[in-house]
Amino acid sequence: MAETLSPAFASRSAQDAAGRLGLIMFIASEAMLFSGMFALYGAYRLIYPHDFAAGVRGNELWAGSLNTGLLLTSSWTVALAHVALSRQQRRQAGWLIAATLLLAAAFLVVKGSEYLEHIRHGEVPGSVPLPGLGAAVSEQGRTTFLALYYLMTGTHALHVMAGMLFIAIAWWSSRPRADGPPLVRTGHLMDLAALYWHFVDAMWVFLWPLFYLLRGGS
Amino acid sequence: MNMRGYAPSTLTATYATLMLLAGLSLCATLGPAGWWQTPVSMAIAVFKALGIAGIFMGLFRASPSMRWAVIAAVVMTLLLVVAVVADVWYGMIRLHG
Numbered sequence: 001m002a003e004t005l006s007p008a009f010a011s012r013s014a015q016d017a018a019g020r021l022g023l024i025m026f027i028a029s030e031a032m033l034f035s036g037m038f039a040l041y042g043a044y045r046l047i048y049p050h051d052f053a054a055g056v057r058g059n060e061l062w063a064g065s066l067n068t069g070l071l072l073t074s075s076w077t078v079a080l081a082h083v084a085l086s087r088q089q090r091r092q093a094g095w096l097i098a099a100t101l102l103l104a105a106a107f108l109v110v111k112g113s114e115y116l117e118h119i120r121h122g123e124v125p126g127s128v129p130l131p132g133l134g135a136a137v138s139e140q141g142r143t144t145f146l147a148l149y150y151l152m153t154g155t156h157a158l159h160v161m162a163g164m165l166f167i168a169i170a171w172w173s174s175r176p177r178a179d180g181p182p183l184v185r186t187g188h189l190m191d192l193a194a195l196y197w198h199f200v201d202a203m204w205v206f207l208w209p210l211f212y213l214l215r216g217g218s
Numbered sequence: 219m220n221m222r223g224y225a226p227s228t229l230t231a232t233y234a235t236l237m238l239l240a241g242l243s244l245c246a247t248l249g250p251a252g253w254w255q256t257p258v259s260m261a262i263a264v265f266k267a268l269g270i271a272g273i274f275m276g277l278f279r280a281s282p283s284m285r286w287a288v289i290a291a292v293v294m295t296l297l298l299v300v301a302v303v304a305d306v307w308y309g310m311i312r313l314h315g
Contacts, residue, residue: 017281024284028291035295039302046306061247068240076233079274083226198274205266209259213247216255 016188023192027199030159034203037152041210044144051141055149057215058123063114064212067107068204074103075201078167078194085174085187093190097171100197104164111157118146125150149211156203163200166193223279232273239266 009015045052081096118124125147170193243262246255272278277288 021281021284021287024287028287031291031295032298035298038295039299042299042303043306046303046310061244065240065244069237072233072236072240075236075270075274076229079224079229080226083224083229195275198270201274202267202270205263205270206260209243209263213243213259214256215247216251216253 016191019188019192020195023195027196030199031203034152034155034206037148037155038206038210041148041152044141044148048141048144052145053214053216055142055145056211056213059149059212060114060117061212063110064208067110068208070103070107070110071201071204074100074107075198077103078197082187082190082194085190090176094171097167097190100167101164104160107160108157111153115150152207153211156200156207159200159203163193163197166196169193223276224273228273232269236266236269239269 005012006015009018077096078100081093081100084090084093084096123146125143167190170189173189174187239262243259246258246262271288277285280288
């Protein structure tokens with residue numbers, strides 16, 4: 001990432017391409033982590049279809065939908081910031097990156113408020129069936145749903161935080177310095193941070209239907 | 219154009235399409251319930267993920283090595299999810315007849 005060209009590479013573009021491929025490999029390993037959880041969700045949804053549907057109906061549709069809009073918009077702003085950086089429009093890129101980080105923070109606030117609401121109502125793994133959801137809701141199915149809900153959305157929220165940190169570090173590192181060239185070349189590290197951010201967004205695209213939209217019993 | 223070769227207008231059009239698809243998912247949920255909701259919602263999610271990966275991440279224009287890495291990851295992911303779900307499904311069929 002430093003300004004110097006590694007002796008392993010013949011050119012800057014080859015070094016950048018290797019960096020991008022390395023991040024894609026990392027993202028692939030992250031996708032495998034999420035796929036294990038998606039597999040668990042699919043398996044348990046087959047075993048407890050009605051409990052999972054009741055669990056989804058217990059989640060706030062507006063909160064999940066708002067968070068989807070926030071993340072999709074943040075993906076767009078970070079992509080535009082990347083374009084602005086590649087055109088050396090640093091001020092515009094700065095505003096777009098600030099917007100991205102604000103949207104990500106708003107996502108975390110909405111998610112956090114949802115968690116607080118769940119906890120306030122005793123909706124945690126191992127809790128008794130929720131009042132108002134009916135006697136058909138078994139304790140085991142409900143608890144399994146809640147465990148997966150916290151595991152999958154919590155893991156995703158951690159990735160959102162990591163992505164925010166990555167973007168902030170990429171922006172900070174690429175600032176112009178008075179005593180010489182930037183610590184990191186403008187654009188490349190942001191390119192990698194944006195790639196990671198799009199992956200985080202893509203994972204939410206699947207979490208949204210699983211925990212907010214699929215409200216039917218089958 | 220960015221490093222991945224897409225102009226801001228393309229990125230904005232992709233964003234508009236993603237939001238439209240999100241709206242479609244919401245409409246499918248708020249409409250009458252049915253067995254079709256799960257495949258429709260997941261199909262829309264796949265299209266959205268394709269838009270994000272293909273345009274925003276630039277994978278439609280990526281190098282062959284990067285494309286192969288992504289294809290391998292997707293195949294592995296699908297294999298894991300489908301195998302686990304199929305195994306549980308088969309077990310339930312055997313248990314309940």
